[in-house]
Amino acid sequence: MEKSASQSITAALVHALGNLVSPRPAETARREPSSLVRLAPDAPDLAVAGISKSFGPVRVLHDITFAAASGEFVTLLGPSGCGKTTLLRIIAGLERADQGEVTLCGRTITALPANQRPINPVFQNYALFPHLNVRENVAFGLRSRRFPCDQVDLRVGQALAMLQMEPLASRYPHQLSGGQKQRVALARALVNEPELLLLDEPMSALDAKLRAEVQLELRRLQRRLGKTFILVTHDQDEAMTVSDRIIVMRDGAIEQVGTPAEVYERPASRFVAGFLGSANLIGAVRHNGCMQTPLGRLVPGQMPDWTEGTLAIRPERILVRRQRPAANAVGGVVREVVYRGDHVDLFVEPGPLRVRTAPTADLHVGRHVWLELRPEHLVALRD
Amino acid sequence: MTRLVIWYGELTTPRRLAMRGASLAAAPGLWLLVFLVMPLTAMVAVAFATRGTYGEVVWTLSTGNFRRLAGFGVLGWSADYLLILGRSCWVALVTTVLSLLLAYPLAFFIAARPRRTRYLWLAAVIIPFCTNLVVRTYAWMLLLSSQFPLARLAAAAGLIDPGSALYPSPAAVYVGMVGSFLPFAVLPLYTSVERLNWSVVEAAQDLYASRLRVFLQAILPQTLPGLTVAVILTFIPAMGAFVVPDLLGGARYMLVGNLIQQQFGSSRDWPFGSAVSLGLMLLTLAGLFTMRRRAATGETA
Amino acid sequence: MSGRLPRWVTLPAMAALALLYVPMLAVAVVSVNASRHGFAWRGFTLAWYARLLGDRSVLEAAWNTVVLATASTAVATVLGTALAVGMSRYPWPRWLRAALDFTVYLPVVTPDIIFAVALVIAFGILRAVSGVFNMGMTTMIIAHITFQIAFVALVVQSRLATIGRAVEEAARDLYADSGTLLRRVMLPLMMPGIAAGAMLAFTLSLDDFVISFFTAGPESTTLPILIYASVRRGVTPEIHALSTLIFLATVLLVLGLERLTTLAKE
Numbered sequence: 001m002e003k004s005a006s007q008s009i010t011a012a013l014v015h016a017l018g019n020l021v022s023p024r025p026a027e028t029a030r031r032e033p034s035s036l037v038r039l040a041p042d043a044p045d046l047a048v049a050g051i052s053k054s055f056g057p058v059r060v061l062h063d064i065t066f067a068a069a070s071g072e073f074v075t076l077l078g079p080s081g082c083g084k085t086t087l088l089r090i091i092a093g094l095e096r097a098d099q100g101e102v103t104l105c106g107r108t109i110t111a112l113p114a115n116q117r118p119i120n121p122v123f124q125n126y127a128l129f130p131h132l133n134v135r136e137n138v139a140f141g142l143r144s145r146r147f148p149c150d151q152v153d154l155r156v157g158q159a160l161a162m163l164q165m166e167p168l169a170s171r172y173p174h175q176l177s178g179g180q181k182q183r184v185a186l187a188r189a190l191v192n193e194p195e196l197l198l199l200d201e202p203m204s205a206l207d208a209k210l211r212a213e214v215q216l217e218l219r220r221l222q223r224r225l226g227k228t229f230i231l232v233t234h235d236q237d238e239a240m241t242v243s244d245r246i247i248v249m250r251d252g253a254i255e256q257v258g259t260p261a262e263v264y265e266r267p268a269s270r271f272v273a274g275f276l277g278s279a280n281l282i283g284a285v286r287h288n289g290c291m292q293t294p295l296g297r298l299v300p301g302q303m304p305d306w307t308e309g310t311l312a313i314r315p316e317r318i319l320v321r322r323q324r325p326a327a328n329a330v331g332g333v334v335r336e337v338v339y340r341g342d343h344v345d346l347f348v349e350p351g352p353l354r355v356r357t358a359p360t361a362d363l364h365v366g367r368h369v370w371l372e373l374r375p376e377h378l379v380a381l382r383d
Numbered sequence: 384m385t386r387l388v389i390w391y392g393e394l395t396t397p398r399r400l401a402m403r404g405a406s407l408a409a410a411p412g413l414w415l416l417v418f419l420v421m422p423l424t425a426m427v428a429v430a431f432a433t434r435g436t437y438g439e440v441v442w443t444l445s446t447g448n449f450r451r452l453a454g455f456g457v458l459g460w461s462a463d464y465l466l467i468l469g470r471s472c473w474v475a476l477v478t479t480v481l482s483l484l485l486a487y488p489l490a491f492f493i494a495a496r497p498r499r500t501r502y503l504w505l506a507a508v509i510i511p512f513c514t515n516l517v518v519r520t521y522a523w524m525l526l527l528s529s530q531f532p533l534a535r536l537a538a539a540a541g542l543i544d545p546g547s548a549l550y551p552s553p554a555a556v557y558v559g560m561v562g563s564f565l566p567f568a569v570l571p572l573y574t575s576v577e578r579l580n581w582s583v584v585e586a587a588q589d590l591y592a593s594r595l596r597v598f599l600q601a602i603l604p605q606t607l608p609g610l611t612v613a614v615i616l617t618f619i620p621a622m623g624a625f626v627v628p629d630l631l632g633g634a635r636y637m638l639v640g641n642l643i644q645q646q647f648g649s650s651r652d653w654p655f656g657s658a659v660s661l662g663l664m665l666l667t668l669a670g671l672f673t674m675r676r677r678a679a680t681g682e683t684a
Numbered sequence: 685m686s687g688r689l690p691r692w693v694t695l696p697a698m699a700a701l702a703l704l705y706v707p708m709l710a711v712a713v714v715s716v717n718a719s720r721h722g723f724a725w726r727g728f729t730l731a732w733y734a735r736l737l738g739d740r741s742v743l744e745a746a747w748n749t750v751v752l753a754t755a756s757t758a759v760a761t762v763l764g765t766a767l768a769v770g771m772s773r774y775p776w777p778r779w780l781r782a783a784l785d786f787t788v789y790l791p792v793v794t795p796d797i798i799f800a801v802a803l804v805i806a807f808g809i810l811r812a813v814s815g816v817f818n819m820g821m822t823t824m825i826i827a828h829i830t831f832q833i834a835f836v837a838l839v840v841q842s843r844l845a846t847i848g849r850a851v852e853e854a855a856r857d858l859y860a861d862s863g864t865l866l867r868r869v870m871l872p873l874m875m876p877g878i879a880a881g882a883m884l885a886f887t888l889s890l891d892d893f894v895i896s897f898f899t900a901g902p903e904s905t906t907l908p909i910l911i912y913a914s915v916r917r918g919v920t921p922e923i924h925a926l927s928t929l930i931f932l933a934t935v936l937l938v939l940g941l942e943r944l945t946t947l948a949k950e
Contacts, residue, residue: 009881009884010570010571010573010574011574011842012838012839012842012843012880012881014571014574014608014612015842015845092857094389094392094853095389096387096388096389111387113393113856114394114853115861120857121854123853123854124850125850127850129854129869130851130873140868141858143868144858144861188858192858390774390775391773391849391856392854392857393862397775400775404770404771404773404775406770407767407774408767408771410763411763411833412767412770412784412787414829414830414833415767415787415830418826418827418829418830419790419791419799419830421806422799422802422803422806423798423802425806425809426798429805485699486700488693488695488700489696489700489701491689491697492693492694492698493697495689502942506942507705510931511704513890513934513937514930514931515890515891515907515911516891516908517908518708518911518927521911521919521927522707522927525711525723525919526710530723530724531723558703561703562703562707565700565704569700619793619795622795630915640795640797643797643801647804653804653805656801657801657805660797663797663798667794667795668793
């Protein structure tokens with residue numbers, strides 16, 4: 001945007017007097033945190049232990065403990081406001097925890113300021129320096145540490161080459177697209193050779209198509225560098241694509257930790273089951289070694305420790321049968337068929353159960369079907 | 384052990400932060416205290432003093448100045464001063480409304496110019512904004528004087544005596560005030576108009592055919608930030624206007640500004656002048672707070 | 685935005701521009717009229733301009749105006765910027781912040797005549813107490829600095845608000861110490877705000893009449909005061925020439941600054 005001096009002066013006055021006339025809105029309150037999960041891997045590179053944080057009366061993080069192994073790609077996944085960004089900022093040294101410790105390679109770094117931690121974040125809106133060009137942005141960290149000029153040039157050159165940003169080296173941030181800005185932010189962090197790279201929703205400013213490309217690229221980059229990456233996102237697809245391990249967060253606490261497959265196939269709670277993809281939730285009561293449900297008697301893969309709770313099964317794990325299956329059979333009537341190209345979504349009474357299956361001609365509304373809910377896919381949830 | 388905080392990415396102590404903030408704000412803060420807060424306090428104090436025989440300030444606590452402002456004089460009650468206060472409010476109000484009526488079209492006009500030449504049109508508003516008020520008011524005196532076509536036209540129409548000028552008169556004050564404060568209204572409005580979301584306006588044009596409703600429903604809410612600033616920037620200086628009524632209004636159309644100037648000039652009655660100033664200040668602050676209240680309730684509604 | 689406007693928008697816009705420019709145009713025309721009394725056209729002349737340049741009091745007033753604007757702007761820009769940074773980048777107790785905010789907004793929302801009167805009283809008291817603070821150039825400069833600080837602080841503050849926290853955090857994270865941060869990040873980013881604040885302060889000083897009028901001494905006449913005094917005494921053709929020159933100087937100043945800022949962008 002072209003702006004003349006007088007325009008910017010009047011804009012500033014409008015801003016200032018606008019504040020005077022309309023008072024700022026009050027901050028919205030957040031919900032209270034709930035449960036917690038602990039985890040202790042063998043060779044932690046980064047270890048976060050018992051981190052709690054409140055902003056005034058609002059508890060944002062409650063006793064967070066997890067670890068990331070060297071060279072692991074860990075994702076903090078959760079809805080907005082779950083405290084994942086605050087956790088990232090605490091690891092980066094941009095926010096202080098009220099309680100708890102952060103250890104990196106066995107060294108406690110809780111008391112170190114951000115500029116003495118071998119950790120570099122990529123900020124959500126990249127936070128590029130608008131008055132410096134791409135090369136100067138990337139060189140900033142090395143220059144601040146007074147690296148010799150030839151070293152700076154060499155390493156900046158390498159970083160730019162790695163991210164294919166050399167042709168744009170003398171452009172300014174406002175001349176770059178979202179994807180290009182993101183690469184600069186990455187280069188600016190990576191050039192410092194951090195032990196740990198933090199990424200705060202780095203893809204949120206990109207369009208869907210570009211996002212998918214960048215996700216794969218990020219994954220490849222992390223493999224090549226062998227560094228530990230910690231990504232914060234609210235996008236479950238993104239988390240599934242890039243991560244070695246996903247930490248699902250909710251209301252300032254960890255809900256579940258596991259590989260993408262574990263978290264998807266064996267969700268621990270209703271929240272996780274609903275947040276990652278869709279799931280059929282079935283209320284159940286334990287009785288004589290099997291579960292009594294509105295759909296009939298079902299046997300899950302693993303018996304829960306509660307007597308009354310919820311079972312979950314993914315729509316694509318429900319099998320459609322012509323004959324009544326031997327175990328965990330549910331008979332029902334198709335109420336709705338949604339054609340999706342490579343599959344169809346059925347809604348079957350009783351339930352309604354959502355079933356995802358291959359498109360076949362004889363599945364039409366009103367037809368009676370047998371469904372098989374295999375025990376290994378029927379998960380007993382914690383809550 | 385001292386408590387540590389992280390402030391804009393820096394690990395530091397609250398004490399060190401407070402020291403640094405204070406050291407930056409100390410010099411300007413002290414300046415404002417000595418040359419802004421203390422003078423205004425002194426003015427309030429003087430407003431409760433009385434005038435000595437030779438125009439000096441006599442420090443006796445008295446509310447006489449305010450009683451006099453409210454019209455209770457030695458010769459019984461008269462509405463003279465209240466009339467001046469009321470007239471100032473009225474003139475400021477009319478000036479603000481007229482300025483806005485002209486400023487909206489001009490802001491739209493400038494925003495509709497091609498990008499390359501727009502800054503020139505904007506400069507056309509900024510130039511009068513930067514030209515000294517005395518110069519601009521004098522220009523109006525000249526234009527309204529008896530030998531210029533405007534006065535001749537008015538005389539021919541029988542509105543004024545032949546050979547006399549169009550000033551001093553209330554109309555001249557209004558014209559001069561709008562002429563002086565118009566740029567203050569245009570610039571903030573322009574910054575809002577420039578950012579206008581036209582799809583909303585077009586949707587409104589689809590839904591309600593009437594131009595007035597399109598303006599009220601689609602344009603006014605979007606330009607409200609600029610509008611409030613425009614109102615502040617025209618109404619407040621118009622309330623305290625001194626040059627324009629002095630040169631174009633004459634003795635019979637006195638405004639608060641002239642009354643204050645008179646007390647500090649020829650009458651040498653600082654206490655009464657301070658009381659009038661205090662009254663004016665309270666009036667403008669009251670106006671501002673009503674706007675603030677309005678803005679606050681308007682946003683939640 | 686849409687290119688063509690209806691006539692009921694264009695006409696008032698033109699009327700508004702006429703309201704701003706016709707009077708000045710009239711002054712400019714009269715200023716090159718050879719007639720000494722009355723405005724009947726007696727031929728083109730630049731005699732009034734020539735005479736203006738020989739008038740010592742006019743030259744002195746012009747010099748005073750420039751000195752006043754420059755000196756006050758220089759001081760106010762430094763103080764206002766320091767205030768803005770101190771206020772918006774450091775934590776303050778709630779009451780102190782509210783008090784500072786109120787003080788900064790005060791000159792913006794008070795009619796200038798009130799402020800002028802308050803300073804007259806304050807200078808009177810200070811004079812009685814200390815013997816200095818006689819009305820003159822110093823008191824005028826002090827008065828101008830006082831209201832300029834507020835405007836500079838407001839403009840720089842709004843610039844600081846647009847810079848935001850993340851850039852500073854990024855710089856800290858990338859190993860910048862306070863000096864580096866100030867020199868390589870904050871000052872370059874704040875510069876447009878500081879420059880805009882300084883320009884606003886300079887304009888306000890040139891624009892001001894009321895505060896100068898109240899705080900000036902007999903030795904420190906500025907151009908606006910000079911014009912006001914001679915309008916009250918009875919106008920001479922030189923005043924038309926002077927007004928026209930002031931107007932032209934403003935035109936050059938505004939266009940020059942606009943040009944400069946657009947050039948700096950490219």
